C-alpha cells in the first residue's frame with residue numbers, strides 16, 4: 244500500500260477522532276503536525292484539567308508517560324492512550340516509589356510536594372502535586388503549615404522556589420533530579436544570546452539552573468511563556484525552554500522574532516510521537532494506561548489537593 248501523505252494522515256486522524264469520540268491532547272513540545280490535529284494544545288496543568296473535565300469517550304495523549312497517567316488518575320472511568328508507548332520523561336525517572344518510601348520512613352514528619360513530572364506511584368506517596376505553572380503558589384501555601392518539605396524530583400525548580408522564599412521560612416529539601424534538556428542551559432549561553440540579540444527579552448522555564456533563571460526577564464511554564472509573549476509589546480525573544488515551543492510562538496506571532504537559548508534544546512521523548520504513531524494508536528487503541536485502583540485513589544488525593552489550593556488562592 245502506498246504511504247499516506249501528511250495531509251491524508253491528518254484527515255484520517257480527524258475522522259477517527261470523530262468516529263471514536265476521542266479527544267487528542269498535545270503538549271507544546273510536540274511536532275507541529277501533531278499539534279495541528281490536536282483538540283487542545285497546552286502545558287501540563289492545562290492538559291490535565293482538560294483530561295479531568297472531558298466528556299469524550301477516549302483520551303489520547305501526545306506527550307510523555309506521566310502526562311497520560313495523570314489524565315487516567317484525574318478521570319479514571321475513561322480509556323486513556325499514550326500515542327507513543329515509549330515516550331517517557333528522564334526527569335520523572337530520577338525518583339521512584341521505593342526511594343521515596345524509604346525517605347519518608349526516615350523522615351516521617353516531612354511533607355512531600357511532587358512535581359507533576361513523576362510516576363503515578365510517586366504521586367501516590369505525595370501530599371500534593373504541583374506543575375511549573377502553580378508550583379510557587381502551592382509551595383507557598385504548604386510552607387505556612389510550618390512542616391519540613393521535600394520537593395521531588397526537580398532540584399532546579401526547588402532551588403528557584405527557595406531563592407524566592409522569605410528568609411523566615413525553612414528552605415525546601417531537594418531531590419537530586421533534573422531535566423536533561425533544561426539542565427544544559429548556562430550563563431555562557433545567556434551572554435552569547437544576549438550579545439547577538441541585545442533587544443530581546445529572555446524567557447525561561449523554571450526547570451533551568453538558578454543562575455539562568457536569575458538572568459531571565461520572565462520565568463514561567465510553557466503556557467506562561469506563550470501568555471507572556473501574547474501580552475508583551477516587545478518584538479524579540481530568547482526562548483529558554485524546549486525548542487518545540489518556538490514553532491508555536493512563530494505561528495501565533497509571525498511578526499515577532501524568537502531565537503532558542505540553546506539550539507540543541509530538544510526533548511527526544513517528546514519528538515517520538517509521529518502522525519503515523521498517533522494514527523495507529525487511535526485505530527488499534529493500543530498503549531492503554533492501566534493503574535492500580537489504590538494508586539489512582541492516593542495519587543488522585545495529591546492531585547486534587549493541588550486543585551483545592553489553587554481554588555483557595557484565586
Ligand code: 13P
Nearest residue numbers: 286287288374375464465
Ligand atoms: P509545562 O508544564 O511547563 O508544560 O512543562 C512540562 C515539561 O515537561 C517541561 O519540560
Ligand code: SF4
Nearest residue numbers: 332333334422424510
Ligand atoms: Fe521531561 Fe525534560 Fe522532556 Fe519535559 S523536556 S518531558 S522535563 S525530559
